[in-house]
Amino acid sequence: MTLKKTLTIAGSDTSGGAGIQADLKTFQEHGTYGMTALTVVATMDPDNNWSHGVYTLPIDVLKAQLKTALSVGIDAVKTGMLSTEDVIRTAGEGIRETGTDHVVIDPVMVCKGEDEVLNPGTVDAMIEYLLPLAEVVTPNLFEAGQLSGLGKLTTIDDMKKAAEKIHDLGSKNVVIKGGKQLQHDKAADLYYDGSKFLLLESEKQDTLYTHGAGCTFAAAITANLANGLGVEEAVVDAKKFVAAAIAHGWKLNQYVGPVLHGAKNQHGPAEVTVTDI
Numbered sequence: 052m053t054l055k056k057t058l059t060i061a062g063s064d065t066s067g068g069a070g071i072q073a074d075l076k077t078f079q080e081h082g083t084y085g086m087t088a089l090t091v092v093a094t095m096d097p098d099n100n101w102s103h104g105v106y107t108l109p110i111d112v113l114k115a116q117l118k119t120a121l122s123v124g125i126d127a128v129k130t131g132m133l134s135t136e137d138v139i140r141t142a143g144e145g146i147r148e149t150g151t152d153h154v155v156i157d158p159v160m161v162c163k164g165e166d167e168v169l170n171p172g173t174v175d176a177m178i179e180y181l182l183p184l185a186e187v188v189t190p191n192l193f194e195a196g197q198l199s200g201l202g203k204l205t206t207i208d209d210m211k212k213a214a215e216k217i218h219d220l221g222s223k224n225v226v227i228k229g230g231k232q233l234q235h236d237k238a239a240d241l242y243y244d245g246s247k248f249l250l251l252e253s254e255k256q257d258t259l260y261t262h263g264a265g266c267t268f269a270a271a272i273t274a275n276l277a278n279g280l281g282v283e284e285a286v287v288d289a290k291k292f293v294a295a296a297i298a299h300g301w302k303l304n305q306y307v308g309p310v311l312h313g314a315k316n317q318h319g320p321a322e323v324t325v326t327d328i
């Protein structure tokens with residue numbers, strides 16, 4: 052049996068819901084063989100309101116992991132938390148060497164609820180080293196505002212303008228996640244392939260248990276591309292996967308509630324409507 056091989060270049064979320072943990076669980080649910088190149092280890096302090104520590108691994112350690120993964124061969128690759136310009140450049144070099152076009156860039160800049168980029172130099176580095184390689188980029192509203200240079204995005208019209216700008220930066224397809232932040236009665240994401248805009252909508256859940264949703268969405272797109280789906284189909288199916296995972300999100304402790312990565316396979320896909328806009 053030959054499995055498609057999917058690589059995530061991302062951070063470890065020790066609490067298990069996001070980061071490479073989300074990616075590997077999601078790859079598994081899609082029947083792909085997951086591999087990892089770790090960039091940072093994120094920890095959470097129970098004595099200090101679960102505040103995050105982010106420990107960047109030495110760049111040589113990242114390079115050695117990429118060498119291992121590249122020697123095996125990769126069918127699709129995604130990125131997650133990349134903490135410095137050096138890490139981003141190295142990730143870009145690794146992605147080029149995989150030779151695959153199935154490249155999903157999840158431009159993680161902050162963890163949920165925060166609105167300041169941890170390290171501002173990383174936005175320019177993502178634009179320079181990663182967007183030109185992307186088959187799909189999946190910013191949330193905040194990240195799309197940063198990458199496009201348009202700042203705060205509040206409407207679907209703003210999202211369209213940002214998607215065009217990000218497409219011009221080299222990503223072949225752009226998915227801007229409206230999520231909970233967008234003032235809209237559904238959880239709406241905008242898909243743009245350079246010519247048409249699609250609005251992907253699912254039920255907006257009234258829940259705080261969405262930890263890992265962004266990583267899970269991008270990992271599902273990656274696995275779908277590896278499995279041979281077209282980009283539009285890969286994104287719509289991933290939305291059904293993540294919406295189900297959010298609908299079954301659960302409380303890990305008083306601070307965090309992760310999505311249930313296996314929800315689609317256990318309970319069925321969520322309903323998603325797709326509208327040409």
Ligand SMILES: Nc1ncnc2c1ncn2[C@@H]1O[C@H](COP(=O)(O)OP(=O)(O)O)[C@@H](O)[C@H]1O
Pocket residue numbers: 163190191228229230231232238239240253254255256257258261263264265266268290293294297
């Ligand atoms: N409360 C919610 N109910 C339903 N879907 C949501 C909710 N919050 C986010 N989503 C969806 O989850 C996916 C990931 O988005 P989001 O959580 O905003 O990303 P990120 O983790 O990068 O901030 C998107 O498809 C988004 O629309």
Ligand SMILES: Cc1ncc(COP(=O)(O)O)c(C=O)c1O
Pocket residue numbers: 061062063064065069070071093131132159161162163261262263264265266267
């Ligand atoms: C290592 C790592 N990557 C990515 C994220 C982003 O997670 P989400 O999918 O909830 O945006 C986090 C958030 O805690 C993280 O710790």
